[in-house]
Amino acid sequence: MGELATEKHVRYILSVEKRKDDFQSVVMEHLRMNGAYWGLTALDILGKLNTVDVDEVVSWVMSCQHESGGFAGNVGHDPHILYTLSAVQVLALFDKLDVLDVDKDLKSGLTISTARHDRGLYFLSDEASSRFSYIAILCLSLLHQLDKINVEKAVNFIVSCKNMDGGFGCTPGGESHSGQIFCCVGALALTGSLHHIDKDLLGWWLCERQVKSGGLNGRPEKLPDVCYSWWVLSSLIMIDRVHWINKEKLIKFILDCQDTENGGISDRPDDAVDVYHTYFGIAGLSLLEYPSLKAIDPAYALPVDVVNRIRLGKRHAI
Ligand code: BD6
Numbered sequence: 531m532g533e534l535a536t537e538k539h540v541r542y543i544l545s546v547e548k549r550k551d552d553f554q555s556v557v558m559e560h561l562r563m564n565g566a567y568w569g570l571t572a573l574d575i576l577g578k579l580n581t582v583d584v585d586e587v588v589s590w591v592m593s594c595q596h597e598s599g600g601f602a603g604n605v606g607h608d609p610h611i612l613y614t615l616s617a618v619q620v621l622a623l624f625d626k627l628d629v630l631d632v633d634k635d636l637k638s639g640l641t642i643s644t645a646r647h648d649r650g651l652y653f654l655s656d657e658a659s660s661r662f663s664y665i666a667i668l669c670l671s672l673l674h675q676l677d678k679i680n681v682e683k684a685v686n687f688i689v690s691c692k693n694m695d696g697g698f699g700c701t702p703g704g705e706s707h708s709g710q711i712f713c714c715v716g717a718l719a720l721t722g723s724l725h726h727i728d729k730d731l732l733g734w735w736l737c738e739r740q741v742k743s744g745g746l747n748g749r750p751e752k753l754p755d756v757c758y759s760w761w762v763l764s765s766l767i768m769i770d771r772v773h774w775i776n777k778e779k780l781i782k783f784i785l786d787c788q789d790t791e792n793g794g795i796s797d798r799p800d801d802a803v804d805v806y807h808t809y810f811g812i813a814g815l816s817l818l819e820y821p822s823l824k825a826i827d828p829a830y831a832l833p834v835d836v837v838n839r840i841r842l843g844k845r846h847a848i
């Protein structure tokens with residue numbers, strides 16, 4: 531089995547940040563904020579966040595903020611909850627959450643629409659889904675503002691997305707899918723509500739996602755994909771059932787998806803690499819306790835030291 535090509539991945543991630551005019555960057559232009567979060571978090575897990583210019587990143591992030599308080603995927607685009615979370619996560623990575631004027635942002639709408647919605651949380655999006663509920667709950671947790679919403683109602687909405695197979699869907703009655711399960715388990719973990727989960731039933735559904743090659747798929751009968759290493763593993767860790775999968779085989783599958791020449795990780799062996807799968811592959815390896823990687827928190831999707839700093843910050847504020 532090969533090893534993690536750390537130096538090559540660092541070079542690949544830095545080169546994606548700089549490239550502006552090739553095909554992949556054009557396609558990614560409107561979700562550049564997510565790309566920044568994936569690339570920078572991956573660098574941090576690899577211990578290489580010091581290779582980027584903090585002030586440059588922070589001022590670009592802030593130039594994507596709108597009057598409403600929400601963030602866009604890039605300068606000149608519309609704000610959305612998805613990019614707002616990535617922006618807050620990037621600021622958290624650099625310990626720069628204090629550049630946000632949270633009280634002003636809250637008043638101007640960053641979370642007010644969230645607080646009003648009874649079933650779940652809208653929050654700069656026009657549909658209710660367990661995915662947006664998780665994103666809003668995580669964003670508010672990072673800003674120490676979870677008390678601004680009706681957590682009980684949000685939890686009830688998440689629980690209403692639970693299925694007979696132990697999994698969760700996007701909305702009540704929606705098919706179980708590993709990505710949605712991650713969102714629901716994450717939201718329940720962040721709100722101290724994991725008792726709503728049948729851990730053995732869900733753990734069984736999740737560990738059945740491991741296929742012969744060692745990789746994990748997102749739903750029954752689908753091909754394995756490196757990014758599911760994250761969605762499935764993080765959920766298994768949060769419900770304390772990660773020992774139900776074969777860790778060694780999964781590590782081998784992720785390492786087999788590396789481009790050992792030019793850096794980067796793809797969804798499956800021999801496919802083209804992208805920064806999304808590079809991040810989720812490295813984050814998956816961190817959850818698998820691969821040597822020399824920083825530990826990542828499964829619910830916050832941020833390095834454990836960043837999460838601890840934020841938790842400590844709250845204690846100081848009280
Ligand atoms: C996310 C979702 C919720 C909460 C936090 C999150 N962090 C990351 C995500 C995943 C989500 C995202 O960042 N939203 O802001 N996904 C994507 O951005 C990808 C981008 C993409 C498109 C095409 C190819 C590779 C990456 N995306 C929009 C997707 O639909 C990907 C596509 C894909 C990746 N591999 C195979 N297909 N799928 C995906 O993210 O599935 C996981 C998922 C699905 C539903 C809810 C949550 C997670």
Ligand code: ZN
Nearest residue numbers: 755756757797
């Ligand atoms: Zn994928």
